[in-house]
Amino acid sequence: MTGNGFGEIFRVTTFGESHGPAIGCIVEGVPAQIPLDVSEIQTALDRRRPGQSDFTTQRKESDKVQILSGVFNGRTTGTPIGLLILNEDHHSADYAQIADKFRPGHADLPYFLKYGNRDYRGGGRASARETAMRVAAGVLAQKVLNRFIKTPFDITAGLIQVGKEKIETWDNAEINKNPLFCPDPLAVPRFEKVIRNARENKDSVGAVIEIRACGFPAGLGEPVYDRLDADLAKALMSINAVKGVEIGDGFDVTGLTGTQNADEFFADPTAPNGIGFKSNHAGGILGGLSTGQPIIARIAVKPTPSVASELQTVTAEKENTTVCTVGRHDPCVGIRAVPVAEAMTACVLADHLLRLRAQYA
Numbered sequence: 219m220t221g222n223g224f225g226e227i228f229r230v231t232t233f234g235e236s237h238g239p240a241i242g243c244i245v246e247g248v249p250a251q252i253p254l255d256v257s258e259i260q261t262a263l264d265r266r267r268p269g270q271s272d273f274t275t276q277r278k279e280s281d282k283v284q285i286l287s288g289v290f291n292g293r294t295t296g297t298p299i300g301l302l303i304l305n306e307d308h309h310s311a312d313y314a315q316i317a318d319k320f321r322p323g324h325a326d327l328p329y330f331l332k333y334g335n336r337d338y339r340g341g342g343r344a345s346a347r348e349t350a351m352r353v354a355a356g357v358l359a360q361k362v363l364n365r366f367i368k369t370p371f372d373i374t375a376g377l378i379q380v381g382k383e384k385i386e387t388w389d390n391a392e393i394n395k396n397p398l399f400c401p402d403p404l405a406v407p408r409f410e411k412v413i414r415n416a417r418e419n420k421d422s423v424g425a426v427i428e429i430r431a432c433g434f435p436a437g438l439g440e441p442v443y444d445r446l447d448a449d450l451a452k453a454l455m456s457i458n459a460v461k462g463v464e465i466g467d468g469f470d471v472t473g474l475t476g477t478q479n480a481d482e483f484f485a486d487p488t489a490p491n492g493i494g495f496k497s498n499h500a501g502g503i504l505g506g507l508s509t510g511q512p513i514i515a516r517i518a519v520k521p522t523p524s525v526a527s528e529l530q531t532v533t534a535e536k537e538n539t540t541v542c543t544v545g546r547h548d549p550c551v552g553i554r555a556v557p558v559a560e561a562m563t564a565c566v567l568a569d570h571l572l573r574l575r576a577q578y579a
Contacts, residue, residue, distance in 0.1 A: 219333070219343070224453060226444075227576065228362060228569040230355040234305075236340030236347040237313075243351035245358050247572060248288070250296030252361050253425055259283050259357045265394075266353045266557045273397060273413050273553055279306055286574025294361075301354050305347070313339045317532045319541045323523025330534065331432040346458040347451025349558045359568035366571055367414065369490075371433030373567070375403035375559040378516070379426035380409040380550060381416075388428075399556040407485070417549040420526035424519055429454075429563050431502070431513040436491055437578075438508040438570040445506025446513075446570055453562040454517050459551050462518035466501025474499070481511075513567075515560060518554035 223231035227247045234241030263281045271483035281303055288299030317338050327343035330336040340347065363371065376393050377400045378385045385402035389479040393399050396406045416423040439446030451463040471479050480500050487492030490510050524547035531541045548554065 224456070225565060225569040227572040228359060228565060230352070230565055232348055232351040232355075233556060234348065234351075235342045236339055237337070238305060240302055240304045241347060242286075242300065243355055245288075245299045245301070245355050247298070247569070248294050248299055248301060248358050249365060250294055250299070250360060251291060252294040252365055254285075254289050254291060254294055254358070254361060255292060256283060256285050259285075259354050262353050262357045262395055262557065262561070263303075263350060266350060266554050273410065273548075273550060279303075283354055289457075295334055299358060301351065303350055303354075314318030316541055316543070319539060320531050320534075321523060321541055321543060322529050322531055323520075344458070346554070349458060349555075352457075352565070353557050356564045358559075359561070359564035362568040363564065363571060366575065367433070367435070369433060371431070373429070373431045373564050374562050375399070375427055375556045375563070376427040377409065377425055377552060378402075378428045380552070381423045381425075383408045383412055383414040386428075393556075398553055413550045416521075422521040422523075422525055422547075422549050424481070424521045424548055425555075425558050427517050427519060427552060427556055429513075429515045429517075431560050431563055431567060434502075434508055434510070434513060434567060435571075435574075436510040437574055438567065439503070439506045439578075440570070440573060441506040445503075446508055446566070447501075447503045447506060447577070449570070450503075450513075450563065450566050453566045454498070454559060457519075457555055457558050459520050459522060459555070460517045460521045464516050465503060466514055467499045468501075468516060471499060477529050513563075515556045515563070516544055517555075519555050522551040524548075 221230055230243055230244045230407050233244040260283055263283055267279060267281045284302045286300035286302055288295055288297045325341060326336060329344060374390050377398050385405040388401040390401065392403050398406055398409050400406050400409060412423055446464045454460060454463045481498055481500055482496040484494045484496065486492065495511055498511050501515065502509055502511040524543045527543060528540045528542045531539060533539055
């Protein structure tokens with residue numbers, strides 16, 4: 219099985235399964251002499267950790283991370299950084315009844331058809347448990363960005379839609395004040411109601427997450443095949459349950475004219491490059507290169523198919539049957555995907571910043 223790593227210079231490779239002994243990752247490309255304490259990684263992991271509210275899975279994992287390599291006396295050494303998290307609360311017995319059944323909407327069927335030997339416990343390698351290591355890697359990416367970007371920058375993601383309910387305002391300060399990572403305090407009770415209703419009906423609900431990366435220099439990206447928007451879209455699309463990615467206005471640009479969609483320029487001595495923009499329909503990326511404007515992306519997260527309602531399926535012997543997923547699952551998996559989206563964005567930006575410096579330092 220290949221495809222377990224991403225990035226060119228800042229490269230992340232993850233390993234492990236949902237119900238295996240541990241999950242982990244190797245991060246390459248972090249320069250030496252960067253201060254790093256394990257508590258910094260732990261703080262980020264605690265944001266993604268399950269079982270912290272009524273709106274996420276009640277699986278109890280401390281997600282206590284260990285640094286295995288690449289750090290000495292509190293500083294990075296420039297060698298690969300190895301990180302490990304032991305799995306503590308896996309109830310594999312919950313999955314015994316689906317050992318020979320394929321859950322609709324899950325990766326069970328294609329994994330079986332390709333590999334033949336499927337780990338049915340919690341989805342194995344296809345589980346969202348793997349995303350904990352992406353969050354850990356995101357902390358290292360932030361460290362790289364802090365090392366080389368001397369002006370203020372910020373990467374923030376927020377839950378902007380649950381089901382058909384949407385936010386009306388965005389306030390960065392509100393995101394960490396509620397368990398949904400929502401930037402609109404007035405939308406929180408509406409979102410909570412939708413999630414509760416789904417859980418009470420033995421169902422789940424989808425969500426939309428917006429990511430805003432501000433303060434980044436122009437020129438990040440490597441056209442034509444390693445465009446910044448292409449790499450960002452790939453990284454975000456690789457997150458479990460993500461079914462759509464849009465940059466800037468995304469699909470809404472189809473309703474605009476060329477005149478309306480053009481982000482006009484004007485001379486602005488206060489701007490980093492002396493050039494200002496009248497709008498940002500492009501989401502901070504033109505021709506696959508960052509423009510210096512805020513980089514804006516959104517991801518569509520499907521409702522988790524782990525539902526307590528009975529669904530029709532087939533067995534490994536291709537016999538018709540039904541399946542009802544038991545165990546502990548997120549009624550809205552989009553909530554815990556927020557810090558994952560931030561981390562993946564940081565990893566892509568760190569990689570492209572290092573690639574830019576490698577050519578034009």
